[in-house]
Structures are given as structure tokens and as C-alpha cells.
Amino acid sequence: MLSINNLTKLYKGSEKGIKNLTLDLAEGDICAFIGMNGAGKTTSIKSIVGIYGFDQGAIELDGVSIEKNPQEFKQMVGYSPDTPVLYGNMTGYSYLELIGSIYQIDNETINEQLNTLLKKLNFGSAIHELISTYSHGMKQRLVLISILMHNPKLIILDEPFVGLDPNATYFLQEEMKKRAAEESIVLYSTHVLEVAEKLCNKVVMIHNGEVVVNDTMINLLSESSLGEKFRSITAHE
């Protein structure tokens, strides 16, 4: 269970950030974070994964607080940023070995996981090439493999479909459904509303740092489509 209570993070000398975000996600939930650029999606995500400290509120995953037990919390999280950051001098394989070592996954499990994930993402022999030679999409796929390797309880993805080819997009959507069915929680930010409608059972819309929608997808779609709702909220912008 991911429990976010009154999360507020404002940037110094500015009113920008996120105010009073409260959100409860249970195992099996796939939640879309939707909002305009600069609405506060990435700030929320970066606070949840521990990059930013926050001004007030509490974040707990299965009762583990990110403030009190950051390492235990992060051990259960897999996070993919909007722009993949990788060691260019490493090969894809040595990067994954590094990640495995940080999460203390034994080599046998790493290889098992890799065999499956590499095939699904059509990585082939490129995994033994230098990361600096990878395209944006390949880097994105490598990050995906790296965050799924340790079977995280909470998967957080910041605009994950950007730069992915149709096969990788399909894989990611299927993987999100599969992981949710296996009792993980998936939270991701997106501008692709049509996909979110089909994929998610929960939705949070943020506008100017404030939560304006926090509902189940079924409830929201009973009134209007996600696109219509989004346009009505942001109409005055």
C-alpha cells in the first residue's frame, strides 16, 4: 500500500511545486499522473522517490516511511526518470550488473531476469555495447530493465512512453499490467490520455500544483473522457 498524506513541496522563493497531495494506492493499482507541463507531476514523483525532500506531509510504502527508513523504502521502488541518466562508459550489461549489485541481487537471479527482459525488449547483442552508442529509445529500454530487475513493489515512471518504439511501448504496457496483477503498484506520469484510459484504474490530475482530480478511472469516465476532463480543467490557460 502506498500512502501519501498531504505532501507539499514548494520551490524556494516560488509558489511552484505541489500542494497537499493525498493519495492511497493499493496493490494492483495502476495510477496515471496527468497535468500540463510544469503542473507539479515531476515534483511529486521526485518527492516520492526521494530525490527531493518535502516541506510537509508523509509518504509510506507498506508502512515504511521514506523519511525514517529511506533505504528500506527505496529497496522496494523502481523509478524511471523522464530523461534516462546512465554511465556512458559502461556497457549495458555492466550497468545492469551495477544495479544488481546495489540491490544485492545474486548473479543467477540477474541472469534469469535478464534473459527474459532482454528478449522481450529485443535488446540482443547490443547489451554488450557501450551505452554511449545507444539511441534514446535503447537507453529508455535499458532503464526499464534496470528498474524491473529487483521486482519492485512500487514502479514509478516519469513519461515512460516518450522515445519508445511501438514494440517497446507494447511491452511496457503489458509489463505494467502484469506487474500490477502480481501485486505491484504502478504510478506514472503521461500526456498520452488514450493509453491511460485503457491502462489505469486510478487517475490523479494536477493543475498549478494542486490536485484537481483524484478518482478511479471508472468514475471519471462515467462523466466524460479523460481528454474532455483535462481540457475543461485547463481551458482558461
Add this chain to the structure above:
Amino acid sequence: MTNFYTLTRTELVEATKEFKFIWLSLFFVILGITQPLITKYMDVILENVGGADGITIDPNRPVPSSAEVLLSTISGQFNQIGLIILIISFMGLIAADRNSGMQDFILTRPVSLRSYLLSKLMGHWVISMFSISIGAVVSYGYTIFLFGSFSFSNFLLFLLLYSFWILFVVSLAILISTFVKSPILIAVTTIAASIFFILIKGFNHFLFQLSPGGILNLAENQLLSVHDSNYFSIATCLAFILLNLSWANRNLKKS
């Protein structure tokens, strides 16, 4: 501890791929060779290069001892030009991570800030001391060849104590990196602060002994075979290193 080891190894592997071990070592070898050669052959160099008109070199000048030559190599060359180049080589040690997003990558993993900072300290200390040691050993060889023998154990003890100073400088660069974002500014501030700790020797010897720079005096005493040594400066230096790291840890936590 496992993560500290993993991150340190990553730092060292990255440095190897950037050829840092090679070019820094070469640089210190050149510095290490230059001083004894210039000291020994100054008159020959002036004669051949020209421009020696009006300069008289006393043919009866005392020949410096090997200890004095080693001291001028390390204190003069390594601890001035060498230190500046070292600091420039690791000025981006935290700033580059922050600017590239690599710090975010690390901080979203189950890695403690302490492991992250210690890996930076250890990684850059190993790179620095590897290069300095190569340069110093070559310099030692040239010095005993040109100026006579010198106790190798004293030389090693000197290097060991000098390594505490380098450890302090790396920790200082880490601390400054948590305040300042620009790598150039980090380098300039770290160089200025390090030079300050070296220069206060001339102003107030008592303060110098209490500063992290006091370890340099202790190290130099090993070369000059001075027995009246203040071993308390090892503790002082370590205390400053711990202070720098704790402060850096606090700054990163706050940010």
C-alpha cells in the same frame, strides 16, 4: 558497506576509462623528474638555453641533500602545481553528478548518502595517491641517483602522512561541491582554501599545527629526520575530514 564498495569500484572503473590514472601519473612523473634535474643541472641548463648573461652561479655552492631535494619536489611542485591539477581533475566529483542527473540516479536507489560521499572520497583519494605515489617514487629514484641515498622507509612514511593531507583536500572539494554548483568555482574555492591552510604556517605556527595543514609539517619532518614531531596533527586532520563529510552529508540531505 556493499554499496560503498560498489560505488567506489564504479568511480575507479570510470576513472580508468577516462585514462585519469595514466595522465595524472604522467603529470606527477614529469613534476617528480623536473625538480631533481633542475637542481642538479641548473648551470648546464642555463648555459645551453642561453639568457644566462649576468647570472653567476657559485661553483662552490653547497650541494643540497637528497632529503632537501625530495622536500622541494613534494612541497614545491606536488603541493602547488600538482595540487592545483589534482583539484581541477576532481572539481566535478559531485557537481557533475548533480548536473547530469547521476546524483538522482544514485539517490533513488537504496544507497545511503554516507556510502555515496565515502565512495567519492575513497575513489578520488585512490586516484590521487596512485598518481602521486608513481611520481614520488620516480622522483625518489632520480634524487638518490643524483644526490645520494635516502631512507626508503622514511620516504614511505612521508607518503603515508602526505596521503592524509590529500584525503583532507578531497573531503574539502566534496564539502564545497555541496554548496556551489559551478565546477570552476568549486576548483577555485578548494584551491584557495587549501593554499590558505598551507600558508598559515608562515603567519601563526600554533594555528597551523591545529589546522589540517599541520599534517604537512609532520610529513616533512619524516624527510628531514626531525624527531620532534607532533603526531596529534593526524587526529586533527582526521577530525577535519569527518567534519567536512558530516557537513556535506547534512547539505545533501537538506537539498
